[in-house]
Amino acid sequence: MSTPARGLTSETNQVKNEMKTKRPATARTLHRQIGWVAAFVAMAWALTGFLHPVMSWTAPRPAVQAPPYGGQIRTLPDIPGQFLDKSGQIRTVQVRLVTIGGRPYWMSTDPSMTRKTVADALTGEAAPEAEEAHAIALARHYAALPEAGVRSVEIIDRFNTEYPQINRLLPVWRVAFETPEGLAVYVDTGADRLAAVTDGRRRALLWVFQNAHTLKFLGFAEPLRVALLAGLILSVIATSLIGAALLLKAKGRGLRKAHTLAAWAALPFILTFTVSGMFHLFVTMGPGQALPPPGVFSLADLAAPRPGPGSLYGLIATAGPDGKPVWRIETGGGIAYQGAATGHSDADRARAIAGAGPEAAVSLVTRFGRDYSFANKRLPVMRVEGPEGPVFVDVREGLIAAAPRKSALQKAEGWSFDVLHKWEFLRPIGTKNRDYLLMTTVGVIFLTAALGLALLPRRRRKQPRG
Numbered sequence: 465m466s467t468p469a470r471g472l473t474s475e476t477n478q479v480k481n482e483m484k485t486k487r488p489a490t491a492r493t494l495h496r497q498i499g500w501v502a503a504f505v506a507m508a509w510a511l512t513g514f515l516h517p518v519m520s521w522t523a524p525r526p527a528v529q530a531p532p533y534g535g536q537i538r539t540l541p542d543i544p545g546q547f548l549d550k551s552g553q554i555r556t557v558q559v560r561l562v563t564i565g566g567r568p569y570w571m572s573t574d575p576s577m578t579r580k581t582v583a584d585a586l587t588g589e590a591a592p593e594a595e596e597a598h599a600i601a602l603a604r605h606y607a608a609l610p611e612a613g614v615r616s617v618e619i620i621d622r623f624n625t626e627y628p629q630i631n632r633l634l635p636v637w638r639v640a641f642e643t644p645e646g647l648a649v650y651v652d653t654g655a656d657r658l659a660a661v662t663d664g665r666r667r668a669l670l671w672v673f674q675n676a677h678t679l680k681f682l683g684f685a686e687p688l689r690v691a692l693l694a695g696l697i698l699s700v701i702a703t704s705l706i707g708a709a710l711l712l713k714a715k716g717r718g719l720r721k722a723h724t725l726a727a728w729a730a731l732p733f734i735l736t737f738t739v740s741g742m743f744h745l746f747v748t749m750g751p752g753q754a755l756p757p758p759g760v761f762s763l764a765d766l767a768a769p770r771p772g773p774g775s776l777y778g779l780i781a782t783a784g785p786d787g788k789p790v791w792r793i794e795t796g797g798g799i800a801y802q803g804a805a806t807g808h809s810d811a812d813r814a815r816a817i818a819g820a821g822p823e824a825a826v827s828l829v830t831r832f833g834r835d836y837s838f839a840n841k842r843l844p845v846m847r848v849e850g851p852e853g854p855v856f857v858d859v860r861e862g863l864i865a866a867a868p869r870k871s872a873l874q875k876a877e878g879w880s881f882d883v884l885h886k887w888e889f890l891r892p893i894g895t896k897n898r899d900y901l902l903m904t905t906v907g908v909i910f911l912t913a914a915l916g917l918a919l920l921p922r923r924r925r926k927q928p929r930g
Contacts (some may be wrong), residue, residue: 495706496920502703503917505696506734510910512677513737517899519669524647524661527608531656532601534563537776544570544766544781547583557758558654558861559766559789560780561585564598571595573654575760578621578635580653595653599637603649606658613642620650625674626667632841633659655861659841690749697742704734707916723915730912733905740884747877758863759783770802771795782862785816792860810859814846817862818855825849829856840866 544559547570558573568585571594582594596617604610620627621635626648633652636659640648646664651657662670674680682689708731711724761783769779771793778794784803791802792813801808804816811826818824827847832838836845836856842865845856856866870878882888890898 491706491710495703495710498699498703498706499916499920501696502699503913503920506700506913507910507917508676509700509737510906510913512673513906514903514910515669515673517903519666519673520899522669523666524645524663526606526649526658526661528606529658531658532605534656534777537561537563537568537779540769540771540776544572544583544585544763547585547588553581553763555760555762556581557760558780558782559763561778562598562656564594564601569594571598571653572763575757578619596637598653599651600639602651602653602656602658603637603639603641606651606661607641607647607649609641609643609647615640615642625671625680626662627660628670628674630839631660632839633657636660655842655858657841686749690745693745694742697738697745700734701738701742704731704738707731719915719919723912723919726908726912726915730905730909734909734912736884737909740880743877744881744885747873755864755867758861759785759787761787761789765789767803769793772800773797780860790862810846813859813862814848814857817857817859817864818848818850820848820850820855835868836866 544561553572553574555574556572557575560571562569562571569591570583570585572581572583574581579592580595582591583589584591584594600614600617604612616638617640618638619635620638623629623631623634627636627638627650631650633650636650636652638648638650640646643663646667648662650659650661652659679689679693682692707727711727711731759782761781766781766789769781769791771779772795775796776793777796778792780792781789781803782792784790788803790804790813793800793802799810801813804813810828812822814820814826815822815824826849828844829836829847830844832840832843835854836847840856842856842858842861845858845865848855848857852869854868855864857863858865887898887902890901
């Protein structure tokens with residue numbers, strides 16, 4: 465009589481054991497199924513994250529940081545409008561006197577055209593080839609390559625993989641030199657400014673980083689790129705969270721134990737990198753903050769500059785608040801303005817461009833910092849304090865260089881990306897030391913994903929058949 469009871473107990477225990485094994489097995493199965501994708505994605509992102517400091521360390525540096533010194537202007541040319549009118553140009557955002565090959569030229573910027581309009585300031589003849597010559601001279605100056613052969617010269621009017629959007633300035637000239645490393649220098653002829661320096665190694669690393677880390681190759685279909693990135697990020701987050709639950713009861717030896725130990729170390733960093741990356745993706749997708757364009761004025765309104773006594777070093781005209789041209793005249797005695805109120809200064813001009821009142825505080829910014837980062841490119845600029853935050857003005861070009869007004873969401877995203885993704889809070893210990901810690905961390909993430917990937921085929925072989 466006791467045999468059926470023992471059999472019933474045995475069957476009950478078997479059912480309980482099956483139930484116990486099935487519940488965690490579901491989580492393990494999901495972890496394994498998503499893990500195939502998540503492991504490869506995590507390894508790719510870890511590898512490119514490791515490369516990011518390497519790109520910074522090995523990036524070519526300009527031999528010269530400051531723009532070339534134009535020297536004293538000894539002969540004041542005639543009214544530039546008379547010369548530039550011959551080109552058919554009617555309106556412009558900037559006219560300036562520039563020295564190219566020791567000869568003065570008037571250079572005018574039409575916002576609807578990629579190239580500048582250039583006229584010989586002594587003869588009035590059009591000089592379309594002068595801008596390219598000036599671009600080459602600027603590139604030679606910044607690279608300190610006065611004799612190197614020029615491989616190619618081209619004008620760039622849109623951002624690309626080699627010259628990404630973080631560089632801000634467009635249009636620019638790309639001058640490639642005949643050097644072993646394939647050096648190329650990007651310059652802005654509108655302000656004699658250096659835009660970027662690159663070489664063959666940086667181009668290769670940048671191509672790998674942009675295409676593997678941000679799927680830049682899908683830039684032609686931005687919604688698809690964002691959706692795919694979001695899906696890949698979610699796969700890593702889901703795999704990590706399921707793995708975290710499994711870690712609480714994880715046992716094993718060999719590869720399994722190594723994966724468990726690495727996962728404990730990597731888990732918080734995987735989650736902070738992915739969550740901050742997702743936050744960054746959705747807050748920053750779409751067009752960025754649009755700065756007001758520089759003012760436009762008519763060439764017909766451009767009067768002859770009257771620099772007065774003293775040595776003349778710079779002449780540049782931009783649009784005033786009323787749409788009329790204003791000359792900024794740089795002499796040995798300082799800066800003077802023509803076409804504005806008497807006694808007008810750079811501070812007054814900055815207030816006018818920023819739309820600020822006469823009492824707004826203005827200060828000169830000569831180096832990049834937290835409020836005005838390297839990404840903004842232009843220096844020096846004037847900082848104009850306002851009720852919604854500072855506005856940074858380039859008085860030479862007559863435009864707003866940056867107006868970092870952010871919503872609460874944008875501020876939160878900026879903090880998240882700087883602190884959780886880029887570890888900017890570790891800058892006090894030194895950039896190199898911070899990079900070493902970051903590289904060690906992504907190395908642990910890579911190891912965790914690689915060990916998990918190595919375990920997947922073994923787990924599949926151990927699954928019961930039938």
